[in-house]
Amino acid sequence: MALKFQLNLQSVTAQWLICSLLAVTAIFAYQAKPWLAFALLPEPMTQSQLKQANDFEAKHPEAAQLIHAYLGIRALMAEENVLLEQHAAWDDQDRDDGWADATEYLLAHLAVTTTNNELRILDSECRNTLCQVKLMAPTPLTKEFTAKILDYAKVLKAGELEYADLETLQGAVLLKLKANKRYKFDDATTADLWPAEREQWEQELKTWYTK
Incomplete structure (x- = not known):
């Protein structure tokens, strides 16, 4: 039992270290190639990873807007995927x-x-x-x-x-x-998933991805 607990603990620790490494890599990859940061940044972020990102933003304020745009779009995409799963069946x-x-x-x-x-x-x-x-x-x-x-x-x-x-x-x-069509949501849901700022976020990311 003790051995099993130790193995599980090691597994959790290893996963945490991997996530932390990815977060740090993502943050510092920004300096070499900005789009790498957005490809590597893990979600959801732990408090430690969030603090690292905030500290990085404080030192490099020009990156803050892009990171927020990326996380904002990813959050909306995740919300849409949840809704699509809920409407996958005929009766739904x-x-x-x-x-x-x-x-x-x-x-x-x-x-x-x-x-x-x-x-x-x-x-x-x-x-x-x-x-x-x-x-x-x-x-x-x-x-x-x-x-x-x-x-x-x-x-x-x-x-x-x-x-x-x-x-x-x-x-x-x-x-x-x-x-083969995009699911058509009601007007209220569509407005929630595609707010006005989403288009701006997407344009900002496209600009940085081409750098």
Whole structure:
């Protein structure tokens, strides 16, 4: 038990030392090549690492604005990723009306033109980045009919709708698709994730990354 505790302690200590080393390296890399600091800076920072960064900013005030811009953007990106995970499932997605209406029309049109009207859509629905198409199908599903569905899915891929899954139902199949589009949040969430200062931060970082 004592040995196990010692090993765990050593592991934690090693991780802390690595994080500290990265933080110090990031701070001093700024002097050689500014963008290296932002690539190496660990997040979240410990109190010790934060103090080192603050001390460095005090000595090099010109770096403060860039470090704040980097951390600000990373914080917003992390917040967006959390929200995307919460809306990854079908039942958790709202409808992006404009995109969904247009895509549902496209699904119906291509079902006719791609397969010479051999696929019959019973129902289709799109939400924000996901679509589901219910197609009439034989039970059990034959290889020939499966091939037609896959041909349909290949054409949809050109319209930036990726095949996700095919669920077999009684007398039908449910084709599940994922769109290659950015998730559209409501206005309030969008304003939180893309505040006015974010554009300024991104421009500041682009300027420094090209140095």
